[in-house]
Amino acid sequence: MNHRAFRFLQAGDFHLEAPMTGLAEIPDHLVDLLIDAPYASAARAFETALAEEVEFVLLAGDLLDLKRCGPRGPVFLRDQFARLAAAEIPVFWILSSIESLQWWPEAVPLPSNVHRFAAGRVEERVVSRRGEPLVRLIACGTDEPGGLRINEFSPDRTGLFTLALVRGTLDRELLAQRQLHYWALGGPHRWTIEPTATAVVHVAGAAQGRGPHEPGAHGVSLVHVDDGTAQPMFVATDVVRWETPRLEIDDLASVEELDERLGETANRLLEEAGGLDLLIRWTLAGRGALVDQLRRPGGCESLLESLRDSLGRQRPAVWSAAIEIERLGGLPAEWYEEQSFRGDVLRLLRHWEVNGDLPLDLADYLRDCAGIDDFAATDPIGQQREVLLRRAALTAVDLLSDQERRK
Numbered sequence: 001m002n003h004r005a006f007r008f009l010q011a012g013d014f015h016l017e018a019p020m021t022g023l024a025e026i027p028d029h030l031v032d033l034l035i036d037a038p039y040a041s042a043a044r045a046f047e048t049a050l051a052e053e054v055e056f057v058l059l060a061g062d063l064l065d066l067k068r069c070g071p072r073g074p075v076f077l078r079d080q081f082a083r084l085a086a087a088e089i090p091v092f093w094i095l096s097s098i099e100s101l102q103w104w105p106e107a108v109p110l111p112s113n114v115h116r117f118a119a120g121r122v123e124e125r126v127v128s129r130r131g132e133p134l135v136r137l138i139a140c141g142t143d144e145p146g147g148l149r150i151n152e153f154s155p156d157r158t159g160l161f162t163l164a165l166v167r168g169t170l171d172r173e174l175l176a177q178r179q180l181h182y183w184a185l186g187g188p189h190r191w192t193i194e195p196t197a198t199a200v201v202h203v204a205g206a207a208q209g210r211g212p213h214e215p216g217a218h219g220v221s222l223v224h225v226d227d228g229t230a231q232p233m234f235v236a237t238d239v240v241r242w243e244t245p246r247l248e249i250d251d252l253a254s255v256e257e258l259d260e261r262l263g264e265t266a267n268r269l270l271e272e273a274g275g276l277d278l279l280i281r282w283t284l285a286g287r288g289a290l291v292d293q294l295r296r297p298g299g300c301e302s303l304l305e306s307l308r309d310s311l312g313r314q315r316p317a318v319w320s321a322a323i324e325i326e327r328l329g330g331l332p333a334e335w336y337e338e339q340s341f342r343g344d345v346l347r348l349l350r351h352w353e354v355n356g357d358l359p360l361d362l363a364d365y366l367r368d369c370a371g372i373d374d375f376a377a378t379d380p381i382g383q384q385r386e387v388l389l390r391r392a393a394l395t396a397v398d399l400l401s402d403q404e405r406r407k
Contacts, residue, residue: 003161003228006134009049010232011220012060012186013206014042016076017069021211022242022281023321027308030240030317033277037239039076041208044237045220046080050087052222055134056127057089060186060204061096061141061167066103074108085113090127094141094165094186095119117141117165122152126160135225138180139165155179161228172201182223182230189214191221193232200230207237212281212321215244217273241276243269246283246326252290259306266311266318277317285326295325295398327394335397342400346393353389360385 020034049057064073094117101118117123119142127135136156156162163182175183176196189206204221219236245265252258294300300323311318336346
């Protein structure tokens with residue numbers, strides 16, 4: 001079959017209800033930006049669709065939590081969909097578990113160009129251009145494990161370009177066996193593309209990174225299709241960006257030299273971001289005297305304030321949210337053998353580190369910590385467990401070494 005060229009927009013995971021995270025304090029000049037970031041980034045996604053005159057828009061779910069976002073979220077989406085309707089651009093939106101049809105407010109009806117796909121039912125649509133079929137869409141809204149009946153996704157018998165719109169982490173080999181041209185996936189927040197022997201499997205990710213756990217550029221995908229081959233192109237839509245640079249600093253002799261190095265790095269990141277405001281969580285790694293100085297209580301406070309004064313109060317801003325110190329190399333072996341409170345704590349932590357099958361039951365200690373209720377936080381495993389125990393050992397050394405010196 002002779003495939004015609006066209007393009008569409010793939011987006012999702014707007015999470016209009018979710019605020020920015022990772023900031024212990026918010027500077028006054030960035031408050032409005034951070035409050036509006038989820039909506040401003042989503043608006044950029046729709047503006048891209050209009051500017052590029054796409055054939056249709058795919059929305060891969062998690063646009064908003066209808067129980068948490070209030071009326072602003074549904075009204076915002078209705079208005080954006082109306083702009084697309086005026087340009088005769090259809091919207092295909094698969095619903096996640098936080099977007100149930102029954103929760104949508106009746107007072108905010110959606111325009112007729114919006115097609116929503118609920119969980120548990122695989123549906124098909126054909127998009128046409130001037131009365132001729134252009135693309136066949138198969139979609140199902142769900143993000144529950146095992147909720148997707150993959151055997152119901154099959155190629156078109158006439159060879160029409162066929163794409164699937166689904167959510168979740170799916171086996172790539174299994175998807176390739178279905179012999180569709182394109183799989184548009186939602187759920188993960190990081191932009192990824194995995195060409196297989198028969199198809200392109202693509203996650204557009206989130207339109208806006210929410211915290212230091214989601215650093216770097218976020219956006220949507222403008223997908224070009226020509227002769228049956230799809231090529232996604234990343235388009236940034238974020239309005240503020242987290243970065244988490246890690247610098248090794250053993251070649252530096254003073255805090256003044258470090259301040260200069262951090263300023264150079266910040267200016268480079270600002271240039272790469274193309275004028276966006278940046279939020280930065282620094283990690284400074286080393287094993288020398290400068291690292292030991294910074295690890296002491298209050299050791300980073302003056303450095304952090306200097307960075308905020310020199311770079312954080314301008315626009316575009318480079319706001320340093322935090323500085324973490326990573327001490328390279330192990331602790332002195334004799335500390336583990338000494339008969340002291342510090343030695344007792346280090347031996348206990350080493351026991352947990354060596355015996356990886358022993359559970360770290362932290363639930364009682366985290367009971368009053370808001371937002372920490374998952375298994376990974378209360379009983380970490382693997383690399384997360386190693387990092388936690390290493391940080392606990394360094395914290396113990398920081399807190400107890402002064403006590404040992406005062407004896």
